[in-house]
Amino acid sequence: MSLENGFFGPAEVLIDYLTKLNDPGKYPFTRGIFPEMYRNKKPTVRQFAGHGCARHTNERFKKIISLGGTGLSTAFDLPTLYGDDSDAPLSRHEVGWDGVAIDTIEDMDELFSGIPINKLTVSMTINAPAAVIMAMYIAVAKKRGIPLSSLGGTIQNDIFKEHIAQNEVLYLLKHGVRLAVDLMAMPSNFHKVSISGYHIREAGSSAVQEVAYTLADGIAYVEELLKRDLKVEEFAPRFSFFFDSHNDFFEEIAKFRAARRLWAEIMHKRFHMPIPENYNLKDTKLQSLWCRMHAQTAGCTLTRNQPLTNLMRINNQALAALLGGVQSIHTNSYDEVLCVPTEKGVRMAIRTQQILLEETNITNWVDPLAGSYQVEFLTEKIYEEAKKEISVIESFGGMVQAIEELYPQKKIHENAIADRETFEQWKNDPNKKYFFEQDDTANEDLAEISEEVEKRHGYESEQKDRLSKFKKQRYQTGALKALDKVRRAAEKKESLMPVLQEAVEFSATLGEICGALRDVWGSAKESAGVSSSFSHKKALKFTKGYRFPRPVRVLLAKGGHDGHTVGFYILRDIFQAMGAEVIHLGFRTTPEAVAKAAVEEGVDFIGLSALIGYVPGFFEDLKNSLKSYGGSDIEIIGGGIMLPAHEKYIKENLGIKNIYVPGSSDFGEIIQNMKKRAE
Amino acid sequence: MKKIGILERQALAYIIGCFQKYPTMEMHIDSSDTWVIGVTGVTGAGKSTLIGRLIPSFRKKGMRVVALLIDPSSKKRGWAILGDRRNLRSDELDCDKGLFIRSLATRGEGFALTDSFSKIIAYSKLFSDVVIVETAGAGQTDVEIREHVDTLVQVIEPLGDSLNLEKAGQSEEANIFVVNDREDFRSGKKFFASAKLVLGEQCLDDGWRKKVYLANAETGSGITEVVEGLFIHKKFIEKKQTAKPAT
Known part of the structure; x- marks a missing residue:
């Protein structure tokens, strides 16, 4: 009787009812x-x-x-x-x-x-x-x-x-x-x-x-x-x-x-x-x-x-x-x-x-x-x-x-x-x-989902129009004064809630208010990375000890605002295990910043994760930026949540083969593709 | 504002790669009088954050900047995590066409500066008005980097007793010291005062009296003074050069 046997009995589990459980609604509330x-x-x-x-x-x-x-x-x-x-x-x-x-x-x-x-x-x-x-x-x-x-x-x-x-x-x-x-x-x-x-x-x-x-x-x-x-x-x-x-x-x-x-x-x-x-x-x-x-x-x-x-x-x-x-x-x-x-x-x-x-x-x-x-x-x-x-x-x-x-x-x-x-x-x-098996019945559902998703393309322009109209119609001086007040309050210790409310009532926007606080506090500093010797060992297992035959250079970045990092950090460990020089550009990058950095750094690969949003848009912009900086030969490894149609578009129309999609791709595949490219 | 053109950018990126791959590659490069600044200091002292502050000051004067950021490679497996570029990121610098940044791994050469390095600097000078070189470490590295740069800046964390500054391997070679007054170092100002006494008295062989500044790279306070100091040193060496008899 143990964890291995899959069952327990009274000898292993002493239930001290009053201290560990007690009735529902009673301390320590284990039961509710x-x-x-x-x-x-x-x-x-x-x-x-x-x-x-x-x-x-x-x-x-x-x-x-x-x-x-x-x-x-x-x-x-x-x-x-x-x-x-x-x-x-x-x-x-x-x-x-x-x-x-x-x-x-x-x-x-x-x-x-x-x-x-x-x-x-x-x-x-x-x-x-x-x-x-x-x-x-x-x-x-x-x-x-x-x-x-x-x-x-x-x-x-x-x-x-x-x-x-x-x-x-x-x-x-x-x-x-x-x-x-x-x-x-x-x-x-x-x-x-x-x-x-x-x-x-x-x-x-x-x-x-x-x-x-x-x-x-x-x-x-x-x-x-x-x-x-x-x-x-x-x-x-x-x-x-x-x-x-x-x-x-x-x-x-x-x-x-x-x-x-x-x-x-x-x-x-x-x-x-x-x-x-x-x-x-x-x-x-x-x-x-x-x-x-x-x-x-x-x-x-x-x-x-x-x-x-x-x-x-x-x-x-x-x-x-x-x-x-x-x-x-x-x-x-x-x-x-x-x-x-x-x-x-x-x-x-x-x-x-x-x-x-x-x-x-x-x-x-x-x-x-x-x-x-x-x-x-x-x-x-x-x-x-x-x-x-x-x-x-x-x-x-x-x-x-x-x-x-x-x-x-x-x-x-x-x-x-x-x-x-x-x-x-x-x-x-x-x-x-x-x-992982794909079955045909999925396609009908997908058609329905895709149709609804396509409608989302119009949101950006609608909201931007709405915002610019709002800014034109508001009492400008009032908004600016309220933002100044936010800055002053940020320097002091009192609760910011009253000035924040005043600022929104004076039609300051979310971005302006957060920006005013940033003026005083500065931006967040991104952590240097989370790799450890343990994760490094695990990555070596993933790559089965493979090492690039030459100093391969990789630029890793997260596109847009998204901060999901599970895949991003794992990829970084994998590259490291394969002996690459990893340039860590960090979070919240625009496609142009990524392209410029990639060209200057002379990298072989760009790993760009843009988990959320219209993912093909990020990669299309990146492709165009790379072209204008003269870096079209750099291979892209991408990741993001997307519809199969979008995945297909990225692979076929944009020519990006390595797309990692949560819920269906795996790193083993990506490692194989990179080996081919590097050799 | 001056720019580094598309073709120049590509060429510079490509040639740096070649120099690293083929350290023995020779190339005739016309020497130019571009100013080269070296920034050293121990890991975590705030070198790249400081550089991130210096670059906009140069850019505002219309100068084109090349920044070379050097980090060690793992001796065992060859990998390198080059994270300094991220510290130079900001809305204004991310897509600044007058700025070129390159991260360099030492590729197991032991010291931070490789054979190909002088060639990389010489080539970078062709495309810019100032080249900034960042290297980690103190001691040996400083002696090496000294040969390649006109002005050497050392970033110091205000840790420990400032009287032990020299023992702690602070550079004998540096022209300018920046005490990084980060908020998590409580002793910044006190340290600065005594660092000024200890280091500020020293003179280099060429007659330059070392300068010590207190600055906070995170917030930008004190940076204007550091930049002024850099330009004072620039003038100093230019004067020295013109004073030299023609050879």
Whole structure:
């Protein structure tokens, strides 16, 4: 009886019920934060949506409400997530593509036009410029006569995980934290931070790392807020957490349970929230012990070749989240590995949740797997290992210092490259052939998806027109004065929230406000890299010890705003293992900057990852720029999320053979192609 | 604003590659009087960040700039991670046609400066008004780089006791010292004051009295003074040269 045999018995798993589990709703909340859980309140069906200009997403929101969505969740496009306006040079091919483009208070107003924002909760997934977006939202509510106290919902505003995993950062960590904490410290019912493990996991971490780094982020936020002379119970009840729901079914269930227990213990032991004698659900000290959770199914597990098979994966992952006792769920759309979900994709995602909630009767039971030897064993294991990893973070002096030392970034990268290696072996097993196999039925769906995607090309010009009209019509002096005020406030210590709200009300744009802060704080500094001797060893395994016969030079860059780095960093390790000279140009590059650098550096290869947006556009621009700099003979290795039609276009019309697409390509292939080229 | 043309850019890129591949390749290059600045300092001292600040100052004066950034290769497997170029990135420099940047790996030659190096510099001079060379390390490297540059700048981190400056391998060769006053170094100003006392008194053989500056490469404070200092040294050597009897 052991982990190897696949079962456990009472000898291995001692369940100390009162200290480790306790009843649902009771400390340490392993079994759920509420006594009755879903019997009393079903999880919120919260679907993430956003594309195009405000009006397009507004239509989609209304559709979601009519389909049975019980909360809204806003996806912003990359320029917005990076605090840039739609007319910024880097925004090209990204406007409205993977989310809604919001530049101004007018856009925000239109986004929620005809939607009763005082009656339903709204979630907004945005981080680095979250404070500005929230200021816009509050200003829109004020215009409608809705007080801040009547607004409910969540804004992600988790700057730590951006520095750890997603890289959508604007300023140095300390300034980013100040801006995020200014928002968190604002009194309101809104959940002003959603401490997120999702992106950490999607960047390649393990389940244990996901729990550990997320909770360590939580600890760091508590400490920052305590510096503002707030009491724990004044802010902690508004914390919410956001986890991934991945493939390993029982591990995931155990993960949710372990995270709840660990957080409750941290809040009790470290931040002195008492274990209540009478559990009064309105007691803010009790609420401070809760790890409220939102879960999203794992985007990184989906396949491109047979999109419909993703429905089953998503269902399994959502089921794990329900059995793990989360408060709300976002089910991915089966087509999101191809593009931003289509309407059909969203409908199927909502239906998946409805079937689980309405037809299986699982909502009738509270923590039904408690007492299972195996689930309790796994829960204890994740709890112990995550606790240990948190103490490593503490040994750096906390999360801020650990991030500055690149510790979590490196650990995630190590896990990602190891997982990738395992995966590429896994799929070569004949029994796993089904995963990549392309079947004909996929084509019909693709035709439908492609048709919807083609419409997205018009968003950029529509939004840019809208923005230029807005700027022409506004009271110019007022906007400029408000921006000056933002600059002055950034130099001081007081909360920025009031001046940010004033600035949006005076029609300053998102890009202008973030720019004003940049004038004072400077830009973020990109980390030097996350390679370690471990990842280097793994890369040598990938390349099977192959070494280029000559000094091959490679330029690596990320195009546009996107900060997804899993593939980017793995590729860098692979090149390094093959003995290449790697010129690291970094993030947020324009095609012209890449072309100029590539020509000057005399490289053999350009590795450009442009994960999100109209991907063929990036590569077409790069090709043209290379031509004008006289570098047409440089070979391009590209990566991005794209439709098969776009992939075909890049390969055939642009002549770029090496295209890496998440969910269908592998590095083995790319290594083979590079060998050919180098020899 | 002066530009480096498309063909010049391609030619320079190509020839540098050739010089690295074939170190023995000879080419007749007319010497030009382009100014060559060397920047040294230990890893992490802030050399490339400082260069990223110097370049716009030269560009504003209409000077064409070539920057050569040298990093070591792995001796065992030959790879090199050339990350300094990223530190020179900014909206204004990314696509600046009057600027040419090349990252060079040492390809296992031991010291930072290879045989082909003087040829690479000589060729770069043809296309520019100033060549900036960045090398890591101190001691041996400084002696080597001295031969190739007109003005040598050393970036110093204000760490430790400034009285130990010389022991710590600070250059005897440098004309200008920049104490990088980063925020995470608390002792920047204090260090600068004593560095000025220790180093600022020293004279090189040619009569140049060493200059010490305090600057923050991240924020740009103090950079104007560093640039002024560079030009003072430029004038100094020009004067020396014209004073020399014709040979």
